[in-house]
Amino acid sequence: MAGLELLSDQGYRVDGRRAGELRKIQARMGVFAQADGSAYIEQGNTKALAVVYGPHEIRGSRARALPDRALVNCQYSSATFSTGERKRRPHGDRKSCEMGLQLRQTFEAAILTKLHPRSQIDIYVQVLQADGGTYAACVNAATLAVLDAGIPMRDFVCACSAGFVDGTALADLSHVEEAAGGPQLALALLPAAGQIALLEMDARLHEDHLERVLEAAAQAARDVHTLLDHVVRQHVREASILLGD
Amino acid sequence: MAMEMRLPVARKPLSESLGRESKKHLVVPGDTITTDTGFMRGHGTYMGEEKLIASVAGSVERVNKLICVKALKTRYNGEVGDIVVGRITERRRSAEDELAMRGFLQEGDLISAEVQAVFSDGAVSLHTRSLKYGKLGQGVLVQVSPSLVKRQKTHFHDLPCGASVILGNNGFIWIYPTPEHKEEDAGGFTANLEPVSLADREVISRLRNCIVSLVTQRMMLYDTSILYCYEASLPHQIKDILKPEIMEEIVMETRQRLLEQEG
Numbered sequence: 001m002a003g004l005e006l007l008s009d010q011g012y013r014v015d016g017r018r019a020g021e022l023r024k025i026q027a028r029m030g031v032f033a034q035a036d037g038s039a040y041i042e043q044g045n046t047k048a049l050a051v052v053y054g055p056h057e058i059r060g061s062r063a064r065a066l067p068d069r070a071l072v073n074c075q076y077s078s079a080t081f082s083t084g085e086r087k088r089r090p091h092g093d094r095k096s097c098e099m100g101l102q103l104r105q106t107f108e109a110a111i112l113t114k115l116h117p118r119s120q121i122d123i124y125v126q127v128l129q130a131d132g133g134t135y136a137a138c139v140n141a142a143t144l145a146v147l148d149a150g151i152p153m154r155d156f157v158c159a160c161s162a163g164f165v166d167g168t169a170l171a172d173l174s175h176v177e178e179a180a181g182g183p184q185l186a187l188a189l190l191p192a193a194g195q196i197a198l199l200e201m202d203a204r205l206h207e208d209h210l211e212r213v214l215e216a217a218a219q220a221a222r223d224v225h226t227l228l229d230h231v232v233r234q235h236v237r238e239a240s241i242l243l244g245d
Numbered sequence: 246m247a248m249e250m251r252l253p254v255a256r257k258p259l260s261e262s263l264g265r266e267s268k269k270h271l272v273v274p275g276d277t278i279t280t281d282t283g284f285m286r287g288h289g290t291y292m293g294e295e296k297l298i299a300s301v302a303g304s305v306e307r308v309n310k311l312i313c314v315k316a317l318k319t320r321y322n323g324e325v326g327d328i329v330v331g332r333i334t335e336r337r338r339s340a341e342d343e344l345a346m347r348g349f350l351q352e353g354d355l356i357s358a359e360v361q362a363v364f365s366d367g368a369v370s371l372h373t374r375s376l377k378y379g380k381l382g383q384g385v386l387v388q389v390s391p392s393l394v395k396r397q398k399t400h401f402h403d404l405p406c407g408a409s410v411i412l413g414n415n416g417f418i419w420i421y422p423t424p425e426h427k428e429e430d431a432g433g434f435t436a437n438l439e440p441v442s443l444a445d446r447e448v449i450s451r452l453r454n455c456i457v458s459l460v461t462q463r464m465m466l467y468d469t470s471i472l473y474c475y476e477a478s479l480p481h482q483i484k485d486i487l488k489p490e491i492m493e494e495i496v497m498e499t500r501q502r503l504l505e506q507e508g
């Protein structure tokens with residue numbers, strides 16, 4: 001393929017990272033006082049904001065209430081200025097709905113919904129700047145926001161994307177690498193038990209390579225977990241000091 | 246009209262200025278609390294493969310054989326005997342209910358009540374059976390996180406500064422002028438709509454700003470802390486209390502006084 005070389009001979013990617021290296025992650029919890037839980041995350045240049053409300057009474061039709069567990073409602077939206085070209089995205093469009101559905105599946109696996117029957121938990125995620133790995137950034141931001149809201153979860157949900165170029169698996173793809181057209185995989189993991197919450201790929205990849213790409217994504221997700229764990233502990237420690245013993 | 250503008254400033258972590266470490270056992274979801282199966286599991290934990298795992302981020306509390314994790318910030322969970330303050334949003338529409346209650350409490354009224362029972366799905370049943378509960382008249386409502394309201398023997402306080410306060414366990418705090426006569430307590434079924442004097446209104450506004458500062462600095466709310474904060478704020482103008490530097494100063498002074506009082 002002419003033009004861009006995604007992986008150089010010495011093993012460096014377009015932005016100077018190694019194959020399994022993550023981008024710089026910065027996160028903060030408790031960004032909004034009004035919402036029950038909120039968080040902001042930056043993964044390289046990808047910026048995502050997540051807000052959680054709940055658990056509260058079901059809005060709209062009472063018939064949708066599940067008698068034994070909580071309903072998880074996720075909405076994804078992408079700001080008009082998030083991509084290189086300003087694009088107006090109507091709220092109910094296909095990509096947003098699909099992302100919302102994927103986020104819902106991910107969080108239904110992690111949140112202990114049986115503890116809040118007949119109620120609803122709303123998770124709203126907005127991408128402010130999209131530079132690849134938007135699903136992963138959304139999941140990571142939403143995990144922090146759910147933790148901030150005090151909603152019980154089985155474990156953190158940490159996500160990362162992975163790709164495959166020249167026989168090497170790359171972790172945490174940026175927009176340039178995604179746009180190059182190779183296979184990309186998104187993985188959401190519950191790190192403590194090593195269980196997969198969601199695995200998504202819609203490209204062609206030979207099954208011999210799947211193992212390696214999956215392992216790269218899993219390792220990257222575990223690295224993300226280390227970082228998020230640190231952020232949450234810092235936040236809890238600070239709040240605990242302020243509240244006094 | 247006078248305006249004040251500020252540029253963004255890097256926030257330094259509040260706990261640094263306190264300079265002490267937390268003595269509690271802090272956990273995040275997925276952490277193993279203990280592998281000893283002799284313990285009973287309380288809120289904030291779940292059992293997974295022979296070990297007790299935390300499900301929220303917070304501090305571990307152990308009472309004899311019960312282990313639970315108290316989350317930093319949660320939605321209100323009702324318990325029997327709690328006092329709550331709230332607004333009526335919807336009522337049962339049965340015929341006798343209409344006849345009986347229409348004269349007393351209507352939709353949109355602000356009331357104080359006590360939790361009578363808690364259902365298995367978390368819903369609570371409230372009652373206003375004594376005259377100290379019921380409709381609230383004139384005053385100011387402040388909404389804070391329920392985890393910041395300290396559990397005490399009584400939640401109705403008449404502060405010596407000239408106003409009274411109801412600290413709802415659900416995080417709704419009602420500040421109102423102290424009624425002159427004891428029979429006219431807040432509550433009952435008629436709201437007192439007489440005009441409130443300027444002096445009383447100033448006291449109430451100052452109290453409201455003090456409560457907001459305590460909450461921003463994450464301090465527990467109870468009658469003593471609110472009173473000390475009020476006294477610490479007296480040298481400042483009411484509208485200045487919300488400025489970040491003054492807020493820090495006042496709350497720091499409140500913390501000092503509370504520490505001295507305990508120790």
